Structure formats: structure tokens, C-alpha cells
Amino acid sequence: MVDAFSAAAEPTRRRLLQLLATGPKTVGELAEHFTATRPAISQHLAVLAGAGLVTARKDGRHRHYSVVPAGIAQLRAEIDRFWSTELELLVADATRRATTHPEEHYS
Amino acid sequence: MVDAFSAAAEPTRRRLLQLLATGPKTVGELAEHFTATRPAISQHLAVLAGAGLVTARKDGRHRHYSVVPAGIAQLRAEIDRFWSTELELLVADATRRATTHPEEHYS
DNA sequence: CAAATGCGTAAGTCCACGCTAACCTATTCG
DNA sequence: CGAATAGGTTAGCGTGGACTTACGCATTTG
Numbered sequence: 001m002v003d004a005f006s007a008a009a010e011p012t013r014r015r016l017l018q019l020l021a022t023g024p025k026t027v028g029e030l031a032e033h034f035t036a037t038r039p040a041i042s043q044h045l046a047v048l049a050g051a052g053l054v055t056a057r058k059d060g061r062h063r064h065y066s067v068v069p070a071g072i073a074q075l076r077a078e079i080d081r082f083w084s085t086e087l088e089l090l091v092a093d094a095t096r097r098a099t100t101h102p103e104e105h106y107s
Numbered sequence: 108m109v110d111a112f113s114a115a116a117e118p119t120r121r122r123l124l125q126l127l128a129t130g131p132k133t134v135g136e137l138a139e140h141f142t143a144t145r146p147a148i149s150q151h152l153a154v155l156a157g158a159g160l161v162t163a164r165k166d167g168r169h170r171h172y173s174v175v176p177a178g179i180a181q182l183r184a185e186i187d188r189f190w191s192t193e194l195e196l197l198v199a200d201a202t203r204r205a206t207t208h209p210e211e212h213y214s
Numbered sequence: 215c216a217a218a219t220g221c222g223t224a225a226g227t228c229c230a231c232g233c234t235a236a237c238c239t240a241t242t243c244g
Numbered sequence: 245c246g247a248a249t250a251g252g253t254t255a256g257c258g259t260g261g262a263c264t265t266a267c268g269c270a271t272t273t274g
Contacts, residue, residue, distance in 0.1 A: 001260090009113050014112070039264075043261095062220065084125055086128035090176045146251085150231095169250065
């Protein structure tokens with residue numbers, strides 16, 4: 001699970017990152033948003049931490065997890081590297097066709 | 108493997124998409140870039156096709172795979188939806204700190 | 215101190231996934 | 245037609261990953 005891209009792609013972890021993006025949260029607070037058990041969330045957080053995307057700060061008997069800006073920046077770089085110029089052009093093409101000639105989707 | 112994000116995250120498939128972004132290619136051409144066997148590549152292509160990211164066109168005994176612009180656009184939308192405003196701000200913050208105060212990374 | 219709270223860890227299960235080997239189909243070419 | 249080429253399909257294997265249950269450790273609180 002080395003790269004940040006794969007770590008962030010998993011649906012639960014994607015959601016965790018979004019939740020943490022709004023500010024630090026404890027494991028319990030995060031776990032409330034999921035049907036999975038707290039240990040499961042804890043393990044997902046460990047994966048994200050291993051990828052350098054989040055970090056934890058001890059505070060009494062709580063552990064406040066928060067996003068690591070540098071890690072998120074690296075994830076962004078990975079995504080951008082994947083999103084090559086060619087893919088970008090394809091999207092622009094698809095968008096143009098969808099907005100100006102929507103019926104051609106089925107031609 | 109429903110969503111395009113998860114389908115595209117796998118390293119081999121990420122590479123396949125990049126290769127196909129430069130233009131249609133046959134399975135054999137694609138397989139040359141990997142150490143895995145051709146059936147493995149074929150299965151990865153099937154996953155990408157299932158996610159609506161690529162499609163195949165028969166041409167004699169060849170099958171030319173190409174990227175589906177609309178699928179790529181949807182992938183882009185998924186990424187953008189994940190990449191919330193908060194994450195964007197965090198990256199901007201990290202970039203600013205890295206370029207103006209690089210030593211603070213270790214403070 | 216004892217109970218309760220917040221979390222991490224360990225152990226074990228289950229299944230999806232990535233892969234290979236073997237086989238089958240379709241097409242081209244001698 | 246028979247051989248060769250291109251590629252999809254299947255079966256089966258091994259591993260990793262996501263999950264739960266149970267437990268252990270620290271910290272707060274009565």
C-alpha cells in the first residue's frame with residue numbers, strides 16, 4: 001500500500017480524508033460516520049498515517065487525527081502526474097461534445 | 108470495483124490509461140510495457156472497460172483499445188468531488204510554506 | 215483505588231484481486 | 245485447408261486487505 005494514490009482511493013479512507021479536511025477529529029468522532037467498528041476505522045487511519053497523509057496528536061485519552069498538508073500535496077502531485085496532458089485533452093473534448101452536441105452521445 | 112476512482116487507482120491500470128491516452132493500442136502493444144502476461148493485461152482492460160473508462164474496437168484479428176472521453180470526464184468528476192475545498196486549501200498552505208519557509212518542515 | 219472511557223493491537227476469518235497456465239475462438243496467410 | 249497470430253476465457257492459486265472479536269494500555273473520573 002506504498003503510494004498515497006492507492007491508500008486514498010479506498011472509499012472509506014477517501015471519506016476519512018474528507019472528514020479530516022474540515023478539521024482534526026478523534027477516532028470516535030470519525031467512526032460515528034461509518035457502519036464499521038471503531039478498530040476498523042483505526043486501522044484505516046493507520047494506513048493513511050503510513051502514507052503520510054494524516055497524523056495523530058495525543059490529548060489526554062483522546063487522539064486527534066488531522067491531515068498532513070505536505071502529504072496531501074504529495075497526493076495531489078501523484079494525481080497530477082497521472083493526469084497527463086493527453087487525458088486532460090480527452091476530458092476537454094468530452095465536455096465540449098456533451099455541452100454543444102449532447103445527442104451525439106448515442107450516435 | 109464499481110467506481111472509476113478505485114478502478115483507475117491500481118498501478119497497472121493507471122499506467123494503461125496513460126498509455127491509451129496517447130492513442131488507441133492493441134493488447135499486445137500494451138502488454139509489451141509490462142512484465143505481466145498478456146491475459147493479465149487483458150483482465151485489467153476488462154476492469155477498465157467495466158468502469159466505462161476504455162473501449163475496444165475490433166479490427167481483423169486485432170482489438171484496438173482506446174480511452175472513452177466521457178468515462179475519463181466522469182473519473183475527473185469523481186476526483187474533483189473527492190478533492191474538496193478544504194483539501195485544496197491545505198495543499199495551497201503546504202505549498203506556500205514549502206516555497207517560502209522550506210526549513211519549517213522540520214521545526 | 216475502581217470503573218469507565220478512548221484507542222491501539224493481536225488474532226483470525228473471509229473474500230476480492232492480481233496473476234499464471236491452459237484452452238478456445240477468430241482471423242490472416244501460406 | 246493448416247499453421248500462425250491476436251486475444252478473450254476459465255480454473256485455480258496465493259496474497260493482501262478489510263473486517264470483527266477480544267484484549268491490553270493509558271487516562272480520566274467518581
